Amino acid sequence: DADVTQTPRNRITKTGKRIMLECSQTKGHDRMYWYRQDPGLGLRLIYYSFDVKDINKGEISDGYSVSRQAQAKFSLSLESAIPNQTALYFCATCRGTSGRNEQFFGPGTRLTVL
């Protein structure tokens, strides 16, 4: 079973619609992250959370919001989707203790905003 899952895997929506992307993890990690990936730009951080009561903006948070409902769940919302939010979105988790701070990524959600 996958440790980090994302739903949906693919979504096509229209400009102005509200969209929620879900992420769940079974790794027991405290830290969770949302990234978007665009061709030629690599991964850019949208939001991150270190525990249920902690939410932090990343590099490109405008137009997005998040909710950390539980340690295992971190959702990303686009309140009013626009075409330049068309991208591949990844959720990631990290143990966050000293030592290896490897991030474990989900399979991604491909979002298209028409």
Next chain:
Amino acid sequence: GESVGLHLPTLSVQEGDNSIINCAYSNSASDYFIWYKQESGKGPQFIIDIRSNMDKRQGQRVTVLLNKTVKHLSLQIAATQPGDSAVYFCAENMNTGNQFYFGTGTSLTVIP
């Protein structure tokens, strides 16, 4: 924001040859670096990491070299195999590990 860039966006190598993928970073305060591999349709996967108190680290068929003087990181893959074909990203991190900054990626193609 930080700048993490790769010298070459694409790289083609013959099966069995060694591959070298390069990465430049701009923040001298970065003290932890990771190389990720991303296969088509999948999320990035950890390959190897290195801390700034080291200049070389070896894994299975992979070696990461860190040159802090010129802020350069490289990933060497020995005896490259078709299964190594993917996009490779470097990522840098400072101190507490709050945020990672990713490079744009290098696409490696292995020619059978």
